[in-house]
Amino acid sequence: MSAADQYSIQQQQQQTNLSTKHHSNCNFITFLIYDGYEYVITNNNKNDDDRMQSSMPFISTTIESNLYDCLSLCRQRDDCNGINHNGHHCQLIINVDDDVNRLIKSNQSAVINIHAKKICITDHNGNCAGKPWAFETVIGYTITYPIYFHNTVVKRIMIKNIPSVQQCSEQCLNEKNFHCRSVVYNEIDQHCILFNMNRETIGFSSTNRIKKTGLKFVPTTPFTQQVHYIENKCIEEPKKFCDLRKIKKFKLKTADLIKTNVNTPSECRELCLSNSVVNPCKSFDFDSTIGICRISHLNEASTLHMIQPYIYDEDVTTFEISTCYNITVLCQSKEMKIQIETSKLFNGKIYAQNRPRSCMNDIMNMLNFELSIPYTDDYNATTTTTGNDELVQCDTRQPTPGRFTNDIIIQHHDLVLTTKDLALGIFCKFDLQNSSIAQVDLKIQGEISTDKLKGTAKLPELSLHLVDEMGKDIDEVSIGDILRVQIRMSDEDTYGIFVRNLIAKDNQDSNNNFTLIDNKGCPTQMRMMREVRLFNENGKTLESYLEAFTFTGGSILVIQVEVETCLDKCKPKRELISSDLKINADINVKQYEDANRTFTLKAFDSFLAPYQKISMSSKNYLCFEPTHLFSEKSSLPKTTSSVHIY
Secondary structure, X not given: OOHHHHHHHHHHHHHHHHHOOOOOOOOEEEEEEEEOEEEEEEOOOOOOOOEOOOOOOEEEOOOOOOHHHHHHHHHOOOOEEEEEXXXXXXXXXXXXXXXXXXXXXXXXXXXXXXXXXXXXXXXXXXXXXXOOOOXXXXXXXXXXXXXXXXXXXXXXXXXXXXXXXXXXXXXXXOOOOOOOOEEEEEOOOOEEEEEOOOHHHHOOOHHHOOOOOOOEEEEOOOOOOOEEEEXXXXXXXXXXXXXXXXXXXXXXXXXXXXXXXXXXXHHHHHHHHHOOOOOOOOEEEEEOOOOEEEEEOOOXXXXXXXXXXXXXXXXXXXXXXXXXXXXXXXXXXXXXXXXXEEEXXXXXXXXXXXXXXXXXXXXXXXXXXXXXXXXXXXXXXXXXXXXXXOOXXXXXXXXXXXXXXXEEEEEOOOOEEOOOOEEEEEEEEOOOOEEEEEEEOOEOEOOOOOOEEOOOOOOOOEEEEEEOOOOOEOOEOOOOOEEEEEEEEOOOOOEEEEEEEEEEEEOOOOOOEEEEEOOOOOEOOOOOEXXXXXXXXXXXXXXXXXXXXXXXXXXXXXXXXXXXXXXOOOOOOOOOOOOOOEEEEEEEOEOOOOOOOOHHHHOOOHHHHHHHOOOOOOOOEXXXXXXXXXXXXXXXXXXXXXXXXX
């Protein structure tokens, strides 16, 4: 018997008993989860912080109990009103009147406490069947958004005179006009506001706290415990394709489930994703030294209201499910239509890989979007196809009669292709009238040349190097690889150098360019390229870190950087005399297939930016306009080597 079947049997057995404590129309037993809180029994005649010291209605289970077993124990008992769980101990709350002598208290400690309140709800459509709980709650938080998002990005309905948090939650669960993902309930005015957004769709994390506009999940102002934010966990979200975000050396304080004798991160990943219905999994961590895999329904987005939910662990790597997609291919009479549903608001584009400009769709702030790809290019069939023909091209292939194929890219950035993006192979076969999807990984591959700059006799010889973390020259890289970009100089005793205006260019479209280091030597895109610094305090070699990427539809990424030469060291003064020295290097791009490789294995760990930020000081952080530069100019040779995407 499956866990989902066991849930249904237990829920049916308890429905009659528990419904007497709630409204008579309830038909389903489930839980309301409070992450980061514990349920405390207090003395009714004293302050809420004074706990009763005797007759505490708790039953503690043995150590190392997991969350799902703890919920199951409570589900089996008619006298159980809820649980407290901290990753090790399970407390059953027995025969407690929820409205008397109670306190749901935020607890910031060495563990993450979880309180689950047992409830009987009205679920008209049976959406909660098999789910371990129906709702997750945060006290004192709400969703805010700019007014121009109303009825475009955000769907919102206010319902007045709702007497309780639970009944407000049920309004969301049974809403028919749109997918209700969350509600905000105010106990004072009894207003219940339904939203189509939640913390996951907003995509809020520590890396975008400084957003000035857009959707936000924030504390109420002023903070009040009479406002409840509740998420509907019975709604079906995309889960066919999921990308992961890696967090090195940090893990959640508390896990829902701990598995031993796990050999690889891939095995741990399967434990997370394969049980996502019965055991909702949003993150997992793996300790390679002892073979421990921990699974949790929490991630960064759902722990924003907690203080330090993560702890440092040298041997652990955590993976968070970042974005998931459901992708459907409709084989129609003249075209195949690709429909995409995402778990996060999407800003970017979807396009045919070989025709990124003529066969694409720009997307802004959407959870559902599509791309139509014709089976044949739109042109006058009576004329011959020449280079002058203007075609609406998608380059759909027909390898055999009745079978049409194409490759599409789902890209999160307007200009560049990164590890967050998804490549898919699609096909329609008309004899079967069906469609299937295969995932493709992308890779930058090929020899990367070392370009040398030769000036006059008075100037030093400069060279550009792309090296790995160990300082070895790289001859093969993949999209998302972190490269060390070094500019070296032959005469470090006499001269100093300064880097500015580092620009990534698209070799196919001169209008596409991307400034990574500005005129003052400062990074403009910290997620893609870090600050320029001295390689060591005793030398003058400059270095920065770059995450490999490509432009949309491009096969070559051109990186152009200005190198200023000055006497001794480039000093932080405002006078500027340019020597017009430039380095031009072509980084080569190629596609490869590897079904077992995860996009994020080598991606820049943006979550850990506060912890892993490159050490810098006034001595090695170069971000100023230099002076004392040579005024002499020299023409510099350009060296390119090409490895194309195909």
